[in-house]
Amino acid sequence: MAGPATHIYLDNAATTRTDPRVVEAVVRCLREDYGNASSLHRLGIAAEQALTAARAQVAAAIEATPVEIVFTSGGTEANGLAVLGAAGAARGRHAVASAVEHPSVLGSLKLLEEQGWEVTLVPVDADGRVDAEAVVAAVRGDTAVAARMLVQNEIGAVEPVAEVGALLRRAGSRCVFHVDAVQGLGKLPLSVRDLACDTLAVSAHKVHGPKGTGALYVRKGVRLRPLVGGGKQERGVRPGTENVPGCAGFGVAAALARAELPAAAARMAALRDRLVERVLAVEAGARLVGPPPGAHRACYSATLAFPRVPAEALLHALEARGVYVSSGSACASRQRGRSHVLRAIGLADHLETIRVTLSRETSEAEIDAAATAILAALGEIRA
Amino acid sequence: MSELCVVRYAEIFLKGQNRHFFEERLQRNLRAALRPLAGAHVRRLHGRMLVDPGPAGVARAIELLARVFGVASLSPALVVPPDLEALGAAALELTRVEVARRAGAPPSFKVETRRSDKRFPLQSPQVSQEIGARIVAALALPVDVHDPDVLVTVEIGVERSFVFAATIPGPGGLPVGTAGRVTALVSGGIDSPVAAWLAMKRGCEVEAVYFHSFPYTGDRTKEKVRDLCRVISAWHGPMTLWVVHFTDVQKALRGAGPAELAVVLYRRMMLRIAAERARLSGSKALVTGESLGQVASQTLDNLAVIDDAAPMPVLRPLIASDKTEIIATARRIGTYDVSVQPYDDCCSLFTPKHPATKARLQHVEAAEARLDLAALAAAAAAQAERFEVTP
Numbered sequence: 181m182a183g184p185a186t187h188i189y190l191d192n193a194a195t196t197r198t199d200p201r202v203v204e205a206v207v208r209c210l211r212e213d214y215g216n217a218s219s220l221h222r223l224g225i226a227a228e229q230a231l232t233a234a235r236a237q238v239a240a241a242i243e244a245t246p247v248e249i250v251f252t253s254g255g256t257e258a259n260g261l262a263v264l265g266a267a268g269a270a271r272g273r274h275a276v277a278s279a280v281e282h283p284s285v286l287g288s289l290k291l292l293e294e295q296g297w298e299v300t301l302v303p304v305d306a307d308g309r310v311d312a313e314a315v316v317a318a319v320r321g322d323t324a325v326a327a328r329m330l331v332q333n334e335i336g337a338v339e340p341v342a343e344v345g346a347l348l349r350r351a352g353s354r355c356v357f358h359v360d361a362v363q364g365l366g367k368l369p370l371s372v373r374d375l376a377c378d379t380l381a382v383s384a385h386k387v388h389g390p391k392g393t394g395a396l397y398v399r400k401g402v403r404l405r406p407l408v409g410g411g412k413q414e415r416g417v418r419p420g421t422e423n424v425p426g427c428a429g430f431g432v433a434a435a436l437a438r439a440e441l442p443a444a445a446a447r448m449a450a451l452r453d454r455l456v457e458r459v460l461a462v463e464a465g466a467r468l469v470g471p472p473p474g475a476h477r478a479c480y481s482a483t484l485a486f487p488r489v490p491a492e493a494l495l496h497a498l499e500a501r502g503v504y505v506s507s508g509s510a511c512a513s514r515q516r517g518r519s520h521v522l523r524a525i526g527l528a529d530h531l532e533t534i535r536v537t538l539s540r541e542t543s544e545a546e547i548d549a550a551a552t553a554i555l556a557a558l559g560e561i562r563a
Numbered sequence: 564m565s566e567l568c569v570v571r572y573a574e575i576f577l578k579g580q581n582r583h584f585f586e587e588r589l590q591r592n593l594r595a596a597l598r599p600l601a602g603a604h605v606r607r608l609h610g611r612m613l614v615d616p617g618p619a620g621v622a623r624a625i626e627l628l629a630r631v632f633g634v635a636s637l638s639p640a641l642v643v644p645p646d647l648e649a650l651g652a653a654a655l656e657l658t659r660v661e662v663a664r665r666a667g668a669p670p671s672f673k674v675e676t677r678r679s680d681k682r683f684p685l686q687s688p689q690v691s692q693e694i695g696a697r698i699v700a701a702l703a704l705p706v707d708v709h710d711p712d713v714l715v716t717v718e719i720g721v722e723r724s725f726v727f728a729a730t731i732p733g734p735g736g737l738p739v740g741t742a743g744r745v746t747a748l749v750s751g752g753i754d755s756p757v758a759a760w761l762a763m764k765r766g767c768e769v770e771a772v773y774f775h776s777f778p779y780t781g782d783r784t785k786e787k788v789r790d791l792c793r794v795i796s797a798w799h800g801p802m803t804l805w806v807v808h809f810t811d812v813q814k815a816l817r818g819a820g821p822a823e824l825a826v827v828l829y830r831r832m833m834l835r836i837a838a839e840r841a842r843l844s845g846s847k848a849l850v851t852g853e854s855l856g857q858v859a860s861q862t863l864d865n866l867a868v869i870d871d872a873a874p875m876p877v878l879r880p881l882i883a884s885d886k887t888e889i890i891a892t893a894r895r896i897g898t899y900d901v902s903v904q905p906y907d908d909c910c911s912l913f914t915p916k917h918p919a920t921k922a923r924l925q926h927v928e929a930a931e932a933r934l935d936l937a938a939l940a941a942a943a944a945a946q947a948e949r950f951e952v953t954p
Contacts, residue, residue, distance in 0.1 A: 495778075496780075496782075
């Protein structure tokens with residue numbers, strides 16, 4: 181079957197289209213700066229320079245200093261390195277997070293539990309937000325890591341993370357405070373100082389960069405145990421020959437994200453609201469899952485719930501119309517069931533969700549076409 | 564000294580006058596299975612076949628030949644000059660390999676000799692004794708002439724002489740193509756690929772039909788069915804998969820009758836469409852993965868009503884199998900891991916909460932009377948997408 185003629189890509193929380201300027205930087209690096217950044221000759225130096233430039237660009241995007249950036253293979257590794265690395269370097273046996281963290285954080289915590297650690301998962305409210313004081317109240321004397329995500333990937337909630345950082349600092353806690361900012365970069369202003377965090381994870385492919393590249397901010401003075409042994413690259417925390425092309429691409433992507441952020445965020449929020457209003461105006465039983473539009477909702481994301489509509493069928497009916505989204509909950513007949521996030525916020529059983537996520541490239545015409553497609557697809561499925 | 568593979572077939576002997584036809588087909592299928600190996604040859608000897616695997620080696624050839632239906636067993640054999648020294652050395656080497664493979668206590672053994680080249684100076688029992696004595700001297704294995712663990716066979720022929728000690732069971736069954744063509748209804752589940760495989764085992768050439776309900780089922784399920792066909796095509800050779808777009812038919816049926824009859828109505832329609840496809844391809848029967856009583860649509864009452872819609876025989880190789888038995892076969896043939904991937908028929912929208920377990924034909928026919936069934940079936944069959952699947 182031939183695909184539809186147009187592609188309206190609204191699955192940007194899953195991944196984004198690589199920006200052509202990023203592609204150019206990656207290709208240039210692959211072609212020209214193919215040296216090993218650790219080599220002593222001039223090809224090595226050229227690669228090292230590319231890496232240094234990228235590190236500065238990524239640092240600037242989160243208001244960190246370049247020496248605090250550790251490049252990783254992506255968001256999952258950055259989250260894992262923060263959680264497991266902090267645990268490995270600490271004396272404590274306890275970790276704190278919330279019930280709606282990304283699987284990379286929850287999975288790392290599960291590995292700690294298997295090693296005898298105690299993990300406290302703080303519950304969420306119906307909008308998917310986690311009370312900052314409840315997080316801090318769960319921190320004990322032997323807590324080695326507290327991890328929170330900045331923007332919830334499934335429902336777009338902006339979590340009160342800076343508050344957690346400030347409260348922990350005020351309480352004088354010695355635990356490592358990790359922020360998963362993978363869905364925050366390029367969507368809202370990011371400052372590691374304002375968040376008062378010790379580590380912070382970001383990923384390139386969520387901001388029009390290449391896949392397989394991410395970074396972990398590690399505040400000066402914070403010690404992490406590396407996950408693998410090796411050489412001295414990335415301050416010894418993440419050994420292995422650096423992915424120079426990926427990092428160079430990430431650098432360009434981070435710089436673009438930073439430069440375009442204020443205007444892009446406002447535009448994405450307005451388009452997102454336009455889409456939601458159009459759908460909800462016609463679909464009486466539908467609703468927006470997560471916080472209402474405003475400061476508590478990320479600008480690029482709308483999770484829509486429909487009563488008695490199989491979300492995967494809706495996804496495929498949209499696919500047939502050239503509109504690409506995610507489904508937040510699987511069919512009731514499926515053993516996979518709904519996600520841990522939708523369970524945590526207590527979404528009613530008769531509701532199934534699709535997640536529509538915009539990027540800075542999304543146009544008004546695409547949003548209007550997507551709204552029309554959603555309404556038509558709902559009609560087709562119910563027919 | 565070169566390595567060959569002796570291929571035996573059992574059931575084909577039963578086929579009297581048709582034996583030649585079965586042997587021809589087996590030889591053709593063996594050749595097809597060995598196509599990935601450059602320089603491989605298949606020769607027919609009296610009552611068995613001899614495979615020269617070429618430079619790829621006998622182990623790789625056996626992997627491929629073990630999936631050719633009609634093969635009863637296989638033996639890697641060493642071809643040697645017809646003299647006692649060479650035959651003895653080969654027998655010793657193969658016995659040593661067998662002993663190492665078995666581990667545990669030393670196995671008993673026996674040497675059996677067949678001598679079709681009567682110019683050979685020793686008689687068969689003498690050859691066996693000579694070579695047996697060498698094996699005893701070298702490996703100190705016990706001899707058991709009645710029920711040996713390892714049977715070392717020495718064959719002294721006019722054209723060539725060879726020795727083998729291991730016998731690897733083949734898949735059994737009949738050569739694919741000897742039983743005629745069938746059309747198998749295949750889904751992304753566990754049962755239907757096994758049913759199609761069993762039809763292949765009994766010599767059927769199989770084409771598959773999958774009913775796709777986009778957008779209620781995503782295209783990943785279609786890919787999954789292609790993967791399943793790819794797995795079973797390793798026993799069959801290239802096969803055709805037809806993807807029937809079933810959504811519109813399903814919608815028409817859903818509106819036609821009471822909800823609890825929906826599954827029976829869908830199944831009857833699937834048989835009609837598959838039969839139309841079968842007619843176009845010259846298939847003589849349909850194959851389904853139904854097992855008596857497994858789910859609501861597979862009660863005896865419902866099977867009777869479903870069967871009523873089929874204009875040709877419906878073969879149900881799994882009808883008396885338990886789920887655990889089906890799963891065991893699926894694991895053995897490699898479809899299980901594909902089948903349990905989570906992209907199966909997603910949607911509960913078309914499946915009633917309480918399907919009828921005893922559908923009555925008159926109710927079903929009343930519901931169908933509102934529809935132009937023949938036109939629906941012909942259109943769905945004609946618009947099916949065709950895929951050629953290879954192992």
